Amino acid sequence: MAEDKLDKMGPLLSSIGEQVANDLEGDPNGIYLYVEVGDRWMSVNVFRDEGDVVRNYPSHPELTDLLWKLWKLENRDRKMRWAAMEYEIRDDKFDAEFAYPDQVDVESFDIDRREIALRKRFGDKPIIYPPMPNLD
Numbered sequence: 397m398a399e400d401k402l403d404k405m406g407p408l409l410s411s412i413g414e415q416v417a418n419d420l421e422g423d424p425n426g427i428y429l430y431v432e433v434g435d436r437w438m439s440v441n442v443f444r445d446e447g448d449v450v451r452n453y454p455s456h457p458e459l460t461d462l463l464w465k466l467w468k469l470e471n472r473d474r475k476m477r478w479a480a481m482e483y484e485i486r487d488d489k490f491d492a493e494f495a496y497p498d499q500v501d502v503e504s505f506d507i508d509r510r511e512i513a514l515r516k517r518f519g520d521k522p523i524i525y526p527p528m529p530n531l532d
C-alpha cells in the first residue's frame with residue numbers, strides 16, 4: 397500500500413470509529429462493522445458485542461459518507477477498490493480488514509456472507525436485530 401494512501405486512510409479509519417461511537421452514544425469497545433460496496437450501492441451493518449448478545453444498530457448517513465470517502469481513496473478503477481470491510485474496535489483500538497473483488501463477488505447476492513462473518517467473529521452468540529417497522 398502506498399505511503400500517501402496509508403497517511404489518508406489512518407485518520408479516516410479513526411474517524412469512522414469516532415462516528416460510530418458518537419452514533420451509539422457510548423463506549424466504542426465491541427463495535428463491529430461489516431460493510432459491502434458494489435456498483436453504486438453500499439450495505440453498512442453496525443454491531444456491538446454486549447456480553448451475552450450482539451446487537452445490530454442502524455447506520456447513520458454521516459458514517460456512510462465516511463465509508464464512501466474511504467472507498468474512494470482506493471484506485472480509481474472500481475474493480476481494484478475493496479468490496480467488503482470488517483472493522484472492529486477492541487481495547488480502544490481499531491482493526492480493519494479488506495476483501496477485494498477477486499476475493500468476494502458482492503455483485504452476486506449472497507445474504508450468507510454477513511452471517512458467516514458474524515459467526516466467525518462472535519461464534520454462536522445471539523444476534524439481536526431491531527424489529528421490522530410496521531408498514532401498515
